[in-house]
Structures are given as structure tokens and as C-alpha cells.
Amino acid sequence: MKIKKSEFITSATKKEDYPIEVLPEVAFVGRSNVGKSSLINMLLNRKKLAKTSSTPGKTRLINFFSIDDKFRFVDLPGYGYAKVSKVQKEKWDKYISDYLKYREYLLSIFVLVDSRMPPTSLDIKMIDMVKELGYEVNIILTKVDKIKNNQLSKMKKILIKDYEIKKENIVECSSLKRIGKYDFWDHLNDIFEKNSIEVRMERQ
Ligand code: GTP
Numbered sequence: 001m002k003i004k005k006s007e008f009i010t011s012a013t014k015k016e017d018y019p020i021e022v023l024p025e026v027a028f029v030g031r032s033n034v035g036k037s038s039l040i041n042m043l044l045n046r047k048k049l050a051k052t053s054s055t056p057g058k059t060r061l062i063n064f065f066s067i068d069d070k071f072r073f074v075d076l077p078g079y080g081y082a083k084v085s086k087v088q089k090e091k092w093d094k095y096i097s098d099y100l101k102y103r104e105y106l107l108s109i110f111v112l113v114d115s116r117m118p119p120t121s122l123d124i125k126m127i128d129m130v131k132e133l134g135y136e137v138n139i140i141l142t143k144v145d146k147i148k149n150n151q152l153s154k155m156k157k158i159l160i161k162d163y164e165i166k167k168e169n170i171v172e173c174s175s176l177k178r179i180g181k182y183d184f185w186d187h188l189n190d191i192f193e194k195n196s197i198e199v200r201m202e203r204q
């Protein structure tokens with residue numbers, strides 16, 4: 001299936017405001033500025049569906065996007081943005097963790113990690129949380145246009161060896177250079193199949 005329609009559905013902070021229509025959801029989490037919103041745009045061949053910014057802290061709510069009324073992408077606020085108050089940070093962290101903990105339609109979680117540096121303590125905390133909640137950890141290494149191939153191999157080794165991520169669950173991406181789209185859709189198709197969801201996406 002080629003994407004015919006991708007649309008913004010709603011923004012929410014608390015669970016009462018999440019969409020009620022039963023559809024599987026794929027969530028994107030990661031440090032502020034790591035490239036979550038840009039990735040969603042790249043994957044959906046849209047320029048400005050999810051709002052992006054060069055300054056961290058752009059996405060402040062949980063944003064839901066529907067793809068051909070078959071499944072949803074969920075763009076979450078980033079964590080670890082230093083320039084906001086502790087109270088604000090705690091609020092965002094609660095939006096994220098409540099969503100991940102309580103969302104019954106959540107099918108799969110992608111943790112975005114900047115390919116230029118080893119996972120930060122907050123990335124590790126997120127990876128642990130995903131595992132504790134019983135989800136498989138899928139990693140997207142972002143901004144690979146900014147690093148050399150040997151650095152990228154090193155990063156992948158660290159993730160596999162030190163954080164026990166499965167090799168096949170790591171996708172390398174660059175939204176700038178449009179790298180990783182095919183790998184992502186192939187991987188998501190595998191996830192759909194494993195969960196007996198009858199959706200099969202073409203390479204977009
Ligand atoms: P928050 O909403 O603040 O949590 O950030 P985010 O994770 O959604 O990041 P966003 O997509 O807004 O991108 C942050 C910055 O990184 C923007 O300036 C993007 O242009 C840039 N960026 C995103 N993806 C890439 C990429 O693949 N390569 C490069 N070089 N820059 C990127």
C-alpha cells in the first residue's frame with residue numbers, strides 16, 4: 001500500500017484526550033532536537049505535517065497522525081531539554097510516560113538516538129523503560145548524514161553489545177538526505193506481520 005492520505009488528528013496531553021478510534025499506534029520518542037518530527041515528515045513524504053525547529057523543545061504536546069485510516073504515528077515531546085523549568089520538564093516527562101504506560105493501542109515504540117554520540121543517560125533510561133513495559137526496543141539512529149560510516153558502525157556495535165538491542169531493530173536514518181525510509185517501512189511491515197495486523201506498506 002502506498003500512502004494516500006496522512007493527516008494530523010489531534011494533540012493531547014492527558015489520556016482522556018487521546019483519539020478514541022481503535023487503530024494501532026507507532027510512537028516516536030527521543031531527546032529533544034534528535035529529529036522525531038523531521039523523521040515523521042520524511043517517512044510520510046510531507047514537508048510540514050509535523051512541526052520541526054532548530055531550537056529544541058518544539059513539540060510540546062502528544063501529536064497524533066493518521067495514515068490512510070489504518071494506523072497512527074505518534075510524535076511525542078522530547079526529553080532532556082535543558083532550557084525549561086524543572087516543573088515544565090516534569091510535565092513533559094509525565095505526558096510521555098503516561099502515554100507509553102497506559103495507551104492500549106500502542107503497538108510499537110521507536111527510540112530515536114543521535115548517531116553522533118553514544119546514548120545519553122536519558123536515552124538509556126528510555127530504553128530501559130521501553131523494555132520494562134514489555135515492548136521490543138526499536139532504535140532509529142538519526143542524522144547519519146553528519147557522520148562517517150566507521151563511526152556509524154561503532155555506534156551500532158555499542159547499541160548491540162552494551163544495550164542489548166537486536167541488530168535487526170536498528171534503523172539508520174537521515175531526514176535531510178532521505179536515508180532509511182525503505183528500511184523503516186520494511187521493519188514496520190515486519191512488526192505488523194508479527195502482530196497479525198493486516199497492513200502492508202510499500203516502500204514509500
Ligand atoms: P523536539 O520537538 O524539540 O523534541 O525535537 P525533534 O526531535 O522533533 O526534532 P526536529 O525534527 O524538530 O529536528 C531538530 C533539528 O534537527 C532541526 O533543525 C532539523 O532540521 C534537524 N534535523 C532533523 N533530522 C535531521 C537529519 O537527518 N540530518 C540533519 N543534519 N539534521 C536534521
Ligand code: MG
Binds near residue numbers: 051052075076
Ligand atoms: Mg518535535
